Amino acid sequence: MTDVKDWNKAGGEKTEAMLLTPDRERGIAVYEVCSACHLLEGWGLKDGTFPQLAGQHRNVLIKQLTDIRAKNRDNPTMYPFALDEQILAVAGYHEGEIKPAQLVADVTTYISKLPMNPDNGKGIWAEGTPEFEQGKKLYADNCTQCHGDNGEGSNEKFYPRIQGQHYAYMLRQFEWIRDGKRRNANPDMVKQIKGFSDMDMKMVINYVSRQKVPAKDLAPSTDYQNPDYD
Template identity: 90%
Template sequence: MTDVKDWNKAGGEKTEAMLLAPDKPRGIVVYEVCSACHLLEGWGLKDGTFPQLAGQHRSVLVKQLTDIRAKNRDNPTMYPFALDEQIMAVSGYHEGEINPAQLVADVTDYISKLPMNPDNGKGPWNELFPEFAQGKKLYADNCTQCHGENGEGIEDKFYPKIHGQHYNYMLRQFEWIRDGKRRNANPDMVKQIKGFSDKDMQMVINYVSRQKVPAKDLAPSKDYQNPDYD
C-alpha cells in the first residue's frame, strides 16, 4: 500500500468545498446522476455493490468525493460521473460559469440531509448469537474512539457514520483497508485493524450493521420515495 501522508491535511478542493455555501436546487440536479447507482433516496444496495450515502456526514462525503476526483481513491465506476468534465456536464453549467468545488459542496450537502434507510443490509448474527457479543467487544476495544459508541462517527474529524450502512459494503471496505487495497484509508485505522482475522472482521461489521440509527435520521418507512424527484 502506498503510504498516505497527511491523510486529512487542509487545503485543495476538499477545504474549498467545505467553506462554500451549498445550493440545494443545484445539489438535486447533480445528485440525479449519482442516483443511477445510489438510488434517488441515497440508500445504495443491500448487496453492498453501492453504499448508502443518505445522512452521511457532509465532511465525509466531501472528502471521499474530492479524493475520488483527485484519483486518490480508486473508484473507476465513479470516474465517468465525478471528474470535472462529467460533473460540469450534468450540472448544466459551462466552464467558467461555476467552480466544480461548488458543485461538490452542493451535492454533498444535499446527500447529507437525505433520510436514511430504516432497513439497511445486516450481518448474519443477531443479539442471540455469541458472534454478536464478540463483535460488540471488538468494536468497543478498537473502533469507538473514531466511530463513536453507536457508529455515529465524528463529523469535524471526517470520521464516517457507519451505523445504518450495509453489512456487505462495510465488509468489503474493511477488508480492503486491512489488506492495503484502499489508498485513501486513514493510516491509523490500517494499523488498528491489521491483526483482525476474517472472522473478527465479519463479527465486528455484523455488530455495526445492527446498531440502531436515531429515529430522527431515518425515513418513515422502507417504502419512502424521495419527493424531490416526483
C-alpha cells in the first residue's frame, strides 16, 4: 500500500491562499480553464469522469488544488491545467505580476459559490431497498463524524461536501482511498474504511449519492447555464 502523505499540514500555498482576499472577476477568468472538464456550471459528469465542483467547500477546493499543483495528489489529467503558466495566462498575467496563490484563492472562492446540479449521478438502489438501508447504516457507523449527518462536510476541518456528488466519482475515490492509491487522503479515513468490501462500498456510496442538497444551494433546473460566460 502506498504511504499516505501528511494529510493536512499547515503552511505553503494552501495556507497562503486561505488567507488572501479573493477577486470574483479573476476567479471567473481562471475557472474558464477548469470548465473544459468540469463544465461552465461546475457540474462535472454523471459518469464520474469529472466530479461536481460547484458548491464544494472553499478550503476543500484549496487543499485539493494545491495538492495537485504540488504533486501530492496524483491527477495527470488535471495537472497540466493547474500549472502556473496556465492559470497566469488565462487570468491575463505574466510570471511575477501576481502570486499563483492569489489566483487559487480567486478561483476556489468562485467555484464554491456556484449553484449545484439538481440531478447528480446516483446509485441504483432507491430508498427503502435493503441495499439502501444497509448503506445508510454503514454511513451512520463510519462517516458522520467527518462528513456530517447528510454528507455536508466541513469547510473548517477540510472534510469534503459529498451530498450532491456523482455516485461514480465517489465510488472511484472511495476505492482509491481504501486501497491506498490516493496519496493525500485523510489517514483516519483510510483506517476507517479498510475493511469495507466492494459491496459495502457500493451500498454506502449509493446512500450518499441520494442525500438531498438544500434547495438554496441548487440551480433552478438542469437547463441552468452559468450567466458569467454569456
